[in-house]
Amino acid sequence: MAQKEYAGVTVDVNDEGYFTNHLQWTKEIAAAVAKEEGLELTDKHYAILEFLRNRFNSGEALSIRSINKSGIVDVKEFYAMFPGAPLKRSTKIAGIPKPSSCI
């Protein structure tokens, strides 16, 4: 299994850089992953990451559409905040697996 160091902490990741243990995640680590992705995290970003992590923890499926239920942003804003592939990028930064709808 591959490992990477973010914010001075070593975490386990898969071939694509997704966390294999979501419990290793912290806000500081998220900022470091985001930096690698070329993104600077705002409070709104953190709110989305928290929404994604909560949804993942409760076993619910993640999809682009589910962002509408977050009450934080709509899909269009989600794209603006994580440009290109918002779900793939945000889940990577949130330290959770790549959603199956991306596969």
Add this chain to the structure above:
Amino acid sequence: MVFSEIEKIVPGENRVLLKEKLGELNYDFLIIATGTRIAPEETPGLLGELWRRDIFDFYTVEGAVALAERLKSFNGGKLVVNITELPFKCPVAPLEFIFLADTYFKKRGIRDKVDLTLVTPLPGAFTKPIATKMLSGLMEKKNINIVPDFNIAEVDNQNKQILDYEGKGVDFDLLVTIPTNKGSDMIERSGMGDDLNFVPTDKHTLQAVGYENIFVLGDAANLPTSKAGSVAHFAADFLEENLISAIKGEPLKAKFDGHANCYIVTSYSKGTLIDFNYETEPLPGRYPYWIGPFGLLKDTRLNYFGKLFFKWMYWNLLLRGHHLPVTSHMSMCCKERPVSEKNK
């Protein structure tokens, strides 16, 4: 036998409420097989003034018939096939449509006047890498363009353009849409669905998550495999076994592997075939077994005849409940991982 629409399921009380006050049904065990439907209303502008004039679906009889008529009068321009979002039923259907459109316009002698483009939210022609490589190559050979990673946000009817969430636009003269697919509204009324009204289901036992006496078959389930007839067919064998175990109060031993297989017609005379499951992506090889006359991920005439023969099998064997001479779980027999992929 009761013919009635369903108002909703009350899973906590083991009751199914029927519509129009026809009463209710109590159950010990329930199988949900309510399928999926297209939901074009989910995309702004899709049902606008061009709907069924220059914008068509082919997942409804009305849509398919209207599209066939429109194609007869289409004498050139941009034909765009757009996949709105995943999942959608029969994931190879858009590819088959665009391959057949290529042949159709060639036969009419106007292929050089038609620009064929597949616009998809996927990174390529298909979901998995080896099949994507083969199918993308075939599309390139047939001069069919792909616009990948495109998540449609709306349709601009006035300018005949589809736009994604980042403002990227693709022009069309004729748009064939694969709209959002949703499970039954009844599932939503019952509070049993996910964001798209599909029922969360254990991918191996086919039991509804949270309900030991409810099983889900076919497109209604949120299984991470194709929404396809072959999947429902293979899954039924596992569901039957597990349902019997559940009735007897025994552990559920049958484990569905997500087995799917599909012919993909690539012209009026050739086709290819894919066979895969949750774990194994479509690989090249032979099917069924080592004697199999059909080539997996190969574009052959024999595959096309296989598809034609399957039509007979569908009506005469499958619908009559006869078993097919293939295994319900996916077999690795006669599949081969390409050398370039072996070390991955």
